[in-house]
Amino acid sequence: MTTAAHTTHRALTAYLTRATWGLPETRRQELWDELEEHILTRADHLILSGLTPTQATAQAIHELGPPARVTLGMAKVYTMPKLILTAATFALGISAGLYALAGGSTTSTTLTVVRQAPVKPSCVRGTKPSGDDITIISETGGVTCYTFNDNEVNKGVFLKGTDVTRALDAQGVTLSRDGRSLALADHSVNARFTRDGAAFFDASSIVDLLTQARSVRFSGYTSPRVQVGDATLLLNAGTEDIGAAFYNSSNSVFLSTLVGQPVRGSYFVGAKTSPEHLISTGLKTGEAVMLVTSRGGTNFMVDTGKVDAQGRLSVHSPDRQLRFVSSLDQLGPYLSGGRRNALLVRITNLPLNNLKSGIFVPDQATSDGR
Incomplete structure (x- = not known):
């Protein structure tokens, strides 16, 4: 059997x-x-x-x-x-x-998500920094401390370490004595920041830790769920949709599984700066799908999106013209007929170690971004 x-x-x-x-x-x-x-x-x-x-x-x-x-x-x-x-x-x-x-x-635990890391000021001696994107925090003895007004820099999906270990203790996840690192088997990750004495970790780093030693499955988009063995973590940020932030920040985990080796140099595409592709998938509402293109080697461009009620997927790519293919081997750094080969992968509701089974080619062979 x-x-x-x-x-x-x-x-x-x-x-x-x-x-x-x-x-x-x-x-x-x-x-x-x-x-x-x-x-x-x-x-x-x-x-x-x-x-x-x-x-x-x-x-x-x-x-x-x-x-x-x-x-x-x-x-x-x-x-x-x-x-x-x-x-x-x-x-x-x-x-x-x-x-x-x-x-x-299974046991299900809801984990409260923190979306903003504390902003650490930068300090310089001498010339006082200025500009619309600068906020002066203090000026003492010729030293000026300031922060940038762009809150997106410190925005993410963060989880409290004690909440994670409480939910995943039976899975072997432990918190260090100083509370600044999480460990599972021979792997560990460090906290991103501390607040009121509690350590907070990037959700993506926790996912990376879990996939080193456990079978993991993802579901949901607006409020993602991570199933680890017989435990399920529900990431709750209230009414905020954290799907893109969570899945895109974990893109190296999905890519490493697909490629079969660690991929650390990948990055996702910013939705506001790239052409949008609207693709008919035939998948169920709420499925998370990853769009992958290659620039050669392990340099990938990635964006994830949610399938809507009409079975359509909205994702972004720096390439306006795409051609969908059925395997990683067909990706490459060169255009063919002006189009970039692209891969679509369903990443929810299937085991992470069977992610290749989520690769699909939609009915439309190509897509032109808008």
């Missing part, structure tokens, strides 16, 4: 065990068979839409809802005596541990 098949069988068995726990034996087997047939049939349909068997089974299970809800719902349908119903309800607490051990449950 392959690893993928084993994982799929394990997740399905765990769900069915949990959903039928505490029911009379005859009813339990009946419900087991009905649920299994429903899940497998739905998974077959999802496979036809492009999901792998493991992804399809997981989605079919997710659509059914929590197994505890199924158990209690069926208990009422079968009109159990009150004593049996109580026993079934009590059994849910016992079976929860078994279900978790079988790999069928």
